Structure formats: C-alpha cells, structure tokens
Amino acid sequence: MQANEIFESMTESVLDGDAEGAAQLAELALKAGIDPLVAIDKGFLPGVTEIGDAFGAGVAFLPELVMAGAAMKEAVSVLEPVMIERGATREQLGTVVLATVRGDIHDIGKSLVGTMMSAHGFRVVDVGVDVAPDLIVQTVRDVDADIVGLSALLTTTMPAQGETIGALDAAGLRSRVKVMIGGAPVTAEYAEEVGADAYGEDAVSTVATARRLLGLAGNGEPVR
Numbered sequence: 001m002q003a004n005e006i007f008e009s010m011t012e013s014v015l016d017g018d019a020e021g022a023a024q025l026a027e028l029a030l031k032a033g034i035d036p037l038v039a040i041d042k043g044f045l046p047g048v049t050e051i052g053d054a055f056g057a058g059v060a061f062l063p064e065l066v067m068a069g070a071a072m073k074e075a076v077s078v079l080e081p082v083m084i085e086r087g088a089t090r091e092q093l094g095t096v097v098l099a100t101v102r103g104d105i106h107d108i109g110k111s112l113v114g115t116m117m118s119a120h121g122f123r124v125v126d127v128g129v130d131v132a133p134d135l136i137v138q139t140v141r142d143v144d145a146d147i148v149g150l151s152a153l154l155t156t157t158m159p160a161q162g163e164t165i166g167a168l169d170a171a172g173l174r175s176r177v178k179v180m181i182g183g184a185p186v187t188a189e190y191a192e193e194v195g196a197d198a199y200g201e202d203a204v205s206t207v208a209t210a211r212r213l214l215g216l217a218g219n220g221e222p223v224r
C-alpha cells in the first residue's frame with residue numbers, strides 16, 4: 001500500500017469507528033517507515049475532524065462520536081511508544097502538570113500533548129480528565145511543577161481554564177508556574193483574556209512554546 005492509501009484507510013477506520021482496523025493501520029504505517037505524527041495528522045485526524053463536523057451539523061450522532069474517539073485512541077496507543085522512543089532523552093527540562101478541566105472528558109488531544117512533551121524531555125504528570133481546580137492546585141504544589149497545561153474541548157468548559165488559573169493565583173502559586181491552555185475552541189486571544197502565559201495550537205508547537213516559557217534554547221527538536 002502507498003502512504004496515501006494508508007492515510008485514506010486510516011481516515012476510513014476512524015469514520016467507521018473501527019478501533020481494531022485503526023490499530024492495525026498504525027502498525028502498518030510504522031512498518032512502512034511513516035512518522036507516527038504524520039500518520040496522526042494525515043491519517044487519523046481528518047477522520048475525527050470529519051465526524052466532529054458531522055456531529056456538529058446534526059448528521060452524525062453520539063455513538064459515532066464515541067466510536068471514532070475510541071478508534072483514534074487505539075491508533076495513538078500503538079504510535080505513542082514509538083514517539084516517546086524517538087525523542088528519548090535523559091535530560092529533564094521541567095515538570096508539566098496536564099489536565100482536562102472540570103466538566104470535560106475529552107482526553108485525546110491532551111494525551112497527545114503529554115506524549116510529545118515526554119518525548120522531548122519534560123516530566124509529565126497527567127492528572128486526567130474532568131479535573132477540579134483544587135486538584136490541579138494540589139498537584140502543582142506536590143510535584144513542584146514548572147508548567148501547567150489545561151485542555152478544554154467544549155465552549156462550556158473553557159471558562160474552567162480561567163477558573164483554574166484563578167485558583168492557582170489564590171493559592172499563591174501563579175508566579176511560580178507557567179500556564180499553557182489549548183483545545184480546539186481555544187484561541188491565543190482567549191488565552192490572553194483568561195491570564196494564561198501561552199496558547200498551544202497543537203502538540204508539536206506546544207513543545208517549542210514550553211521551552212520558550214522556561215527560557216530554554218532550541219526549537220523543540222528532540223534532544224538526543
């Protein structure tokens with residue numbers, strides 16, 4: 001199979017909610033020497049984007065969204081160890097606490113950000129989904145985090161990013177930790193509005209942004 005055919009089949013597997021097929025295609029891509037991130041971007045992401053748009057337009061329904069999400073997750077779990085291995089490094093650039101904010105259970109994007117950050121030398125503490133501000137504050141304190149990354153995929157949960165920043169402030173931690181926010185509906189303007197230090201558009205640019213926030217040299221290329 002040519003790379004383009006693999007990408008098309010990947011998109012189809014997500015649209016069909018075929019988790020097993022998605023995982024097999026992820027393995028096939030690795031064997032064919034396709035970069036895991038390229039497989040995600042060109043193969044699987046177009047599938048979730050299409051189903052998300054169809055859901056938004058009322059022509060796809062929740063079970064399809066659930067199955068597409070599960071297929072994407074399965075594929076990412078095959079690609080993830082390779083992404084981490086490729087960026088493998090002993091150097092510790094800093095500790096990042098990641099969470100999807102209260103009320104929101106979307107975790108694919110946040111986990112991808114975590115994978116890329118681990119691969120590039122950050123210690124990642126992923127607190128999970130639907131995380132209340134207090135737990136994020138507590139974790140930042142417990143692990144002495146340098147950066148907090150907050151994900152929100154719903155317009156209704158974006159305000160919880162701002163609330164979490166407020167909770168960090170109230171706990172006296174805001175000046176000690178940098179805050180990055182992201183998620184499909186989030187913008188750089190919104191990040192500024194709620195007092196975040198940066199907005200991360202995707203997992204790759206987030207690494208470079210995190211380095212910049214910590215005053216580290218380099219452009220986010222894997223450290224070897």
Ligand code: B12
Pocket residue numbers: 048049051052053054055056057062065066067068069070073103104105106107108109110112113148149150151152153154155156180181182183184185199200201202203204206
């Ligand atoms: C898969 C999916 C689901 C799955 C999630 C599975 C999972 N384990 O995550 C399930 C089925 C559970 C789900 C549920 C719901 N969903 Co949903 N879902 C999606 C879908 C199709 C894809 C999301 C995704 O994984 N994208 C792929 C990842 C890789 O991209 P990403 O998340 O954007 O992340 C990238 C960047 O944004 C960024 N990023 C993300 N997080 C962070 C964090 C930081 C710190 C940084 C720096 C960067 C960053 O980097 C990531 C990697 O490049 C989107 C559509 C879409 N186009 O976004 C709808 C979508 C987000 N869902 C939507 C809705 C409405 C819901 C439900 C409310 C449906 C319902 N009626 O129950 C529930 C909400 C449940 C809840 N309380 O959270 C709407 C939101 C609309 C809105 N205006 O708010 C969308 C946009 C679909 C639509 N068009 O209507 N969903």
